[in-house]
Amino acid sequence: MVIGKVLSRNKRLLLRAKSLTTQISCLSSKPTxxxxxxxxxxxxxxxxxxxxxxxxxxxxxxxxxxxxxxxxxxxxxxxxxxxxxxxxxxxxxxxxxxxxxxxxxxxxxxxxxxxxxxxxxxxxxxxxxxxxxxxxxxxxxxxxxxxxxxxxxxxxxx
Structure with missing residues (x-):
């Protein structure tokens, strides 16, 4: 049960990090x-x-x-x-x-x-x-x- 909570928390953190990375790349001042x-x-x-x-x-x-x-x-x-x-x-x-x-x-x-x-x-x-x-x-x-x-x-x- 504790392991499940830790994995779930880590998964949420990973998703937030990916979302943040995507947002930052969209804010780049250079076009492709x-x-x-x-x-x-x-x-x-x-x-x-x-x-x-x-x-x-x-x-x-x-x-x-x-x-x-x-x-x-x-x-x-x-x-x-x-x-x-x-x-x-x-x-x-x-x-x-x-x-x-x-x-x-x-x-x-x-x-x-x-x-x-x-x-x-x-x-x-x-x-x-x-x-x-x-x-x-x-x-x-x-x-x-x-x-x-x-x-x-x-x-x-x-």
């Missing part, structure tokens, strides 16, 4: 990388393609390990090429029909591992000097700045 991706594609009215950088420090990286994948936004599907290139995450988005990208995703991850991430790091360091344009993306957690090597022509078809 996926929210920024969706918000930007929506904000640009689902463009045929785009390519941008977002700082790691500006987002919660909820797409860690994802290199090539499909992403649905509104009525469009995007094939996303994504890589970490410190201090940024680089996204290249092309509006295309959904297809199985799992083999391509695994292959790209393997290449990054074999190369020890060195080309990605060099790309990020070079980007810090080559970025010439920035835009604001509006998210539920507030504005996030994204970066471009050159300004994109809004409304272009290709």
């Amino acid at each position: 990388a996926s929210e920024v991706l969706t918000a930007y594609l929506t904000q640009c009215k689902e463009p045929p393609w785009t390519s941008y950088f977002v700082k790691y420090s500006s987002v919660k990286n909820d797409q860690y390990g994802m290199s090539n994948f499909n992403w649905k936004v509104g009525s469009s599907n995007y094939q996303i090429l994504r890589t970490g290139c410190f201090p940024y995450i680089k996204y290249h988005c092309s509006k295309k029909a959904a297809e199985d990208l799992s083999t391509s995703d695994k292959f790209m991850r393997a290449i990054k591992v074999v190369n020890l991430g060195i080309p990605c790091l060099l790309y990020g360091l070079a980007a810090t000097q080559l970025i010439r344009h920035e835009e604001i993306v509006h998210t539920s957690k507030g504005p996030v700045t994204i970066y471009f090597l050159i300004p994109e022509e809004k409304g272009s078809r290709y």
Whole structure:
């Protein structure tokens, strides 16, 4: 009986701790990388393609390990090429029909591992000097700045 009460009390404490952890993570001031991706594609009215950088420090990286994948936004599907290139995450988005990208995703991850991430790091360091344009993306957690090597022509078809 005493053991039952102790277990019940511990279970209640554990549930409270989980609830508190969930509440704290919801209060985080950073949006997820996926929210920024969706918000930007929506904000640009689902463009045929785009390519941008977002700082790691500006987002919660909820797409860690994802290199090539499909992403649905509104009525469009995007094939996303994504890589970490410190201090940024680089996204290249092309509006295309959904297809199985799992083999391509695994292959790209393997290449990054074999190369020890060195080309990605060099790309990020070079980007810090080559970025010439920035835009604001509006998210539920507030504005996030994204970066471009050159300004994109809004409304272009290709």
